[in-house]
Amino acid sequence: MPMQPVKHVVIVGGGTAGWLVAAGVGKMYQGRVRVTLIESDDIPTVGVGEATIPTMTAYHKLLEIPEAEVLKATHATFKLGINFKNWGEIGEDYMHAFGQVGRVFWAGEFQHFWRRGRELGLNVSFGDFCLESVAAKRGVFAITENPALNYAFHLDAGLYALYLRNFSEALGVVRHEGKVEHVELDPNTGDILGVRLARGETINGDLFIDCSGFRALLSEGALKTGYENWQHWLPCDSALAVQTGRSGPAVPYTKATAHGSGWQWQIPLQNRVGNGLVYASQFADREWADMTLRENLSGPLRGEPRLIEFVTGRRKLIWNKNCIAMGLASGFLEPLESTSIHMVTSAVIRLLRLFPLRGIQPVVVKEFNRQSKEEAEGIRDFIILHYHATRRDDTPFWNYVRTMPVPDTLQHRIEMFRESGMIYVGGDELFRHNGWSQVMIGQGVIPKIYQPIVDNMPDKEIIEYLNGFKNHVAKSVSTLPPHEQFIKRYCAFE
Ligand code: FAD
Known part of the structure; x- marks a missing residue:
C-alpha cells in the first residue's frame, strides 16, 4: 500500500503538552502541515508542572520565543537547581545544580580530584565547586557572559499554556473547543481516522498526537497500547x-x-x-x-x-499506529527532577526530526519508540537513585525504597560509582556526569577510591588547585545581584 503523506496533524488536549506540540510543529512545518488542536473547556488541565530544566531555554530559542516576554507573561522566576533536604539522612541537604562541578580533565572527572582532596584533609563540599550551586545558595542570579550560569525557570503552568496558545494560533494552528466523545478507527489498518466531538462534528487527520493527559484517550482508550507499571520502584502514587x-x-x-x-x-x-x-x-x-x-x-x-x-510508568509504545502519546498521556515520572515538560519538548524535537511528511514508515516509528524508551528509562533510574541511595530507616516507606531491588542498569551505576568513582553515560541520556555525581555524593554514595592517574599531580598542587577553584567560584558569584533584583530588571510582570 502506498504511504499516506502526513498533511494534517490533530492534537487532542490543550494542556502544557498539547500547546508545546502545537507551537513546535506549527512553527517548524508552517505552511506545509495543517495543525489542529482540540481541547475541552469542561475538562481542566492537571494544573501543576511549574518547574523546568535548562533544555527549556533551548526549546524557546528553537521557536524564537523571546525569553523575557514569556517569563513576564508566566510570572516566572529563575531556577539554578533543586535543593534536596532530608534525602540521604534527616538533617542533610544538597543541591543538584544545573552547572558543571569543577573542571573535567582528560585524566578523569572532577570527583576523583575532590575525593583525593578529602583524603588530604580538605573538607569542602562538592557543590562549592559549582557556580550554579553557590549562586543558588546565596540567592543571586543574572544572565551575564561571565559568569555564565546554566538556568531554567519556574513558571505558572496555566499562563504558560495560554502564552503558547497565542503563539501557536498566530502561526495558523486552529483550535477547536469541544469534548472528544468517540475515536474512529480504520477497520483494516487499526489507524485513527478521526475524532468525534460531543456536538457531533468529526475531525479527521493523518497523524494524531494524544495530549489528553492521564486519560490517554487515543493511545490507551482507543488503541489499547498497554502500560508498563514502575510502581514497584517508585511507589509514590x-x-x-x-x-x-x-x-x-x-x-x-x-x-x-x-x-x-x-x-x-x-x-x-x-x-x-x-x-x-x-x-x-x-x-x-x-x-x-x-x-x-x-x-x-x-x-x-x-x-x-x-x-x-497517578501510576508511575510509561505507555508500551509512545508511537502506535498513526498516534503519538505526549505529556501525561505517554506516562508519568514524579516531578522530583522536573523532567516531564522536558520530555514533551524532547518528544517534539524527535518528531520534528523524524517527521513523516512523506508518510509513516515502520522503521522510523521503531526508532522513535527506541529513543523514547531509552530516554524514559534513564530518567527513571535517576529518580529511583534519590530514594534508594538513602540511609533513612525511620519509616516503613524509607525501609522499602532503601532495600528494594532496583533496575540492573541503576544497580550497576551505583556500584561503579561506589567502588571506582566512575560514571558512564550513554550519548542520548538527559542526565550527564554532573547530575549523577552530584546526586550520588549528595545522597552519601562516596567513591571508595579515586582514579590513580590523579596521583600524577603532587599533593600540594591538588590542594592549591581545589582551593583556587573554590575561591574562583565564590568570587565570580559575588559579582551577581540578588535574584529578585534581576527579575525586576529583566522580566517583572507588574
Ligand atoms: P493535562 O494538563 O492534563 O491536559 C490535558 C488536556 O486534554 C486538557 O486540555 C483537557 O481539556 C484535554 N482533554 C482531556 N480529555 C479530553 C476530551 N475528551 N476531549 C477534549 N479534550 C480533552 N512537570 C514538570 O516538568 N515539572 C514539574 O514540576 C511538574 N510537577 C508535576 C506535579 C504533579 C503532581 C504532576 C501530576 C505532574 C507534574 N508535572 C511536572 C507534569 C506536568 O504537569 C505535565 O507534564 C504537563 O502539565 C503536561 O500535561 P498534559 O498537557 O499532558 O495534560
Missing part, C-alpha cells in the same frame, strides 16, 4: 497540590524536602508559591499527607489542597 502566597524573596531553586512517606515540592513564582506533597498511599493516608503539607508551608494558603493520583 498521589500528590496533594496547593498554592500559597509568598513569605519572603523567591529563591532561584526548587525545594524538594523528604518526609516520612514521600516528599514536598516548593516552587517560587514572582507572585506566589506552588506547593505539593507527593506520597505513597500504601504507606500513608491522605490525612497524614494533608497534615504534613500544611505543617510545612510557609505562606498563606490559597485554596484547599487538591488530590492528584
